[in-house]
Amino acid sequence: MAATAFDQPRELHAGAGAMLPMVAGLAPLGLVLGAAIANHREALAAWSGTLAIFGGSAHLAVIQSLDRGSAAPLAIATGLLIQARLVVYSASLADAWRHQPRWFRAIGAAVLVDPTWALADQRAAQPGSAADHRRYYLAGAATLVVAWVAIVTTGALLGARLGSGVGLELAGPFCLIAMAAPRLIEKSDWVVAAVAGTVATIAAGLPAGTSLLVAMGAGVGAGALIDGRSR
Amino acid sequence: MTTWIAMVGVGLGSYLLRFTPLAQPRREQWPPPLDRAIRRAALAVLTALVVSGLQHHGTDGGSVGTLLAAAAAVASLVVARRRGSMVAAVSAGLVTYWSLTALADVLR
Numbered sequence: 001m002a003a004t005a006f007d008q009p010r011e012l013h014a015g016a017g018a019m020l021p022m023v024a025g026l027a028p029l030g031l032v033l034g035a036a037i038a039n040h041r042e043a044l045a046a047w048s049g050t051l052a053i054f055g056g057s058a059h060l061a062v063i064q065s066l067d068r069g070s071a072a073p074l075a076i077a078t079g080l081l082i083q084a085r086l087v088v089y090s091a092s093l094a095d096a097w098r099h100q101p102r103w104f105r106a107i108g109a110a111v112l113v114d115p116t117w118a119l120a121d122q123r124a125a126q127p128g129s130a131a132d133h134r135r136y137y138l139a140g141a142a143t144l145v146v147a148w149v150a151i152v153t154t155g156a157l158l159g160a161r162l163g164s165g166v167g168l169e170l171a172g173p174f175c176l177i178a179m180a181a182p183r184l185i186e187k188s189d190w191v192v193a194a195v196a197g198t199v200a201t202i203a204a205g206l207p208a209g210t211s212l213l214v215a216m217g218a219g220v221g222a223g224a225l226i227d228g229r230s231r
Numbered sequence: 232m233t234t235w236i237a238m239v240g241v242g243l244g245s246y247l248l249r250f251t252p253l254a255q256p257r258r259e260q261w262p263p264p265l266d267r268a269i270r271r272a273a274l275a276v277l278t279a280l281v282v283s284g285l286q287h288h289g290t291d292g293g294s295v296g297t298l299l300a301a302a303a304a305v306a307s308l309v310v311a312r313r314r315g316s317m318v319a320a321v322s323a324g325l326v327t328y329w330s331l332t333a334l335a336d337v338l339r
Contacts, residue, residue, distance in 0.1 A: 028321045045234035052242030061280055062237050068283060072236040079241035081276050083248055084269045091252040109250035170300055173284035174307040174324035180277040181311035181320070189274060196275035200282040212279050219275025220268055227267070 011132050015119065015139030022115040023147040029056045029175045030148060034155015036063045036172060043156065050152045051145070055113050057179045058082040060172060065212065078212055089117040096124035096133070104134050111141040188226040195222040295335060303328035 033056055040046040046063050053059045062079040070078070089112055097105055097120075108120075119140040123133050184190055196219030203211035285300045307324030314320070 024318075026317070028318055032321075040234065042232075042234035045238055048235070049238040049242065052238050053245055054242075055245060057277070058241060058245070061276065062241055063234075064280055064284065066234055066237060068287075072233045072240065075233075075237040076240035076244065078276060079237070080244045080248070081269075081272050083241070083245045084273060086245065086248045087252060087269075088266070090249050094252050097253060105253040106250065109253050110246060112249045170284070170303065170324060170328055171321050173281045173300075173304060174321040175317060176277050176281045176284070177304060177307045177324070178311045178317040178320035180274055180281065181308060182315065183270065183274045183277070184312070189271070192271045192274055193278045196278040197282045200279035201286070204283070204286055211283070212276060215279035215282075216272050216275040219278065220271050223267065223271040227264075 008135060011128075011135035012139040015123075015136035015141075016143040018119055018122075018136075019115060019140040019143040019147075022118070023144060023151075026056065026115070026148065027151050028171060029060070030151030031155035031158070032171045032175055033060050033063075034152045034157070035159055035169075036060055036067075037152070037156045038159025040067060047152070047156055050149055053079065053083075054111060054145075054148070055079075055083055055086075056148075057176065060175070064172070070212070074213065081216070086112060089114075093117070093120055093124070096120070099130045100134060104138075108137060108141070111145060113144075115144055116141045188223050191226055192219040192223045195219050299328055299331045299335065302331055 033050075037043055037046040037050075040063050046066075049059045049062065053062070058079040061082050062075045065075040065078045066072075090109060093112075097108070100108070108116075112120075116137065120133075120137050123136045128136075180193065184193060196215040199218040200211050200215035203214045205211075206214065281304065285297060285304060303324045306327035307320045310323035311317075311320035
């Protein structure tokens with residue numbers, strides 16, 4: 001069914017409205033990220049990742065990795081590892097978006113992240129034309145982009161006033177905990193986290209952030225070992 | 232310059248990760264072992280970053296500061312698992328940390 005002129009604002013309002021609660025949930029991460037940007041030695045470069053990376057956890061991880069002395073290749077690898085889940089999101093939308101024009105897939109991909117994926121996946125399961133789905137997604141994504149940049153920039157402007165000396169800097173690790181918690185599904189996931197955390201503690205003295213790679217390798221290795229035993 | 236390189240690198244890499252499956256839509260899925268390895272690598276990196284953040288805090292607050300931060304991290308994890316909310320998880324962690332710090336000050 002073709003979209004009517006009446007449907008267009010309805011889809012736009014619905015997409016933007018559905019994104020607002022998710023924006024509220026992301027606000028603490030955005031503020032913490034902004035504070036991390038303000039405290040980074042190349043603040044403008046760090047801020048540029050707000051749109052370039054468009055992923056709070058990966059962006060924060062890259063900044064923290066650089067702050068710990070990692071070289072650019074290691075920081076990039078860290079960020080891309082966290083962003084790797086986006087391949088799965090993208091692949092899951094490939095079928096629903098196969099009738100969408102290429103320009104939309106190109107733009108839609110640029111802002112594909114957990115909240116926009118959730119919105120697209122939810123809308124794809126409901127009736128409507130390809131144009132309806134497109135307007136809904138674009139409205140939700142635009143809302144997120146504007147709000148995300150505003151929140152991160154606010155955090156960056158408040159900068160050091162957010163948290164120095166009162167423990168608010170711990171909000172960063174707590175945000176990462178909130179991101180890791182839903183990934184703890186199977187028993188093997190707990191083992192992966194425990195091994196990675198233990199190894200990161202032991203390897204903290206290693207040079208230039210290599211403890212991250214060592215911890216990651218140990219965690220993935222432990223998970224593979226459990227898989228091998230359960231077969 | 233290092234930060235610019237990192238931001239551009241992660242930005243370009245992220246776009247490739249996001250767009251590649253959409254460029255040529257197919258129904259194929261990733262092999263399960265690879266899918267699991269990617270998922271676990273991200274979990275391991277997040278955990279290592281949490282530990283690193285807590286240790287970094289410990290260098291400012293001493294070993295007691297690290298212990299208090301670790302206890303607050305456990306509270307944050309419990310709330311994150313139960314509520315599934317980032318706001319609740321961060322709030323629980325911070326309130327626990329502030330409460331324990333106040334208690335430690337009283338006991339000193």
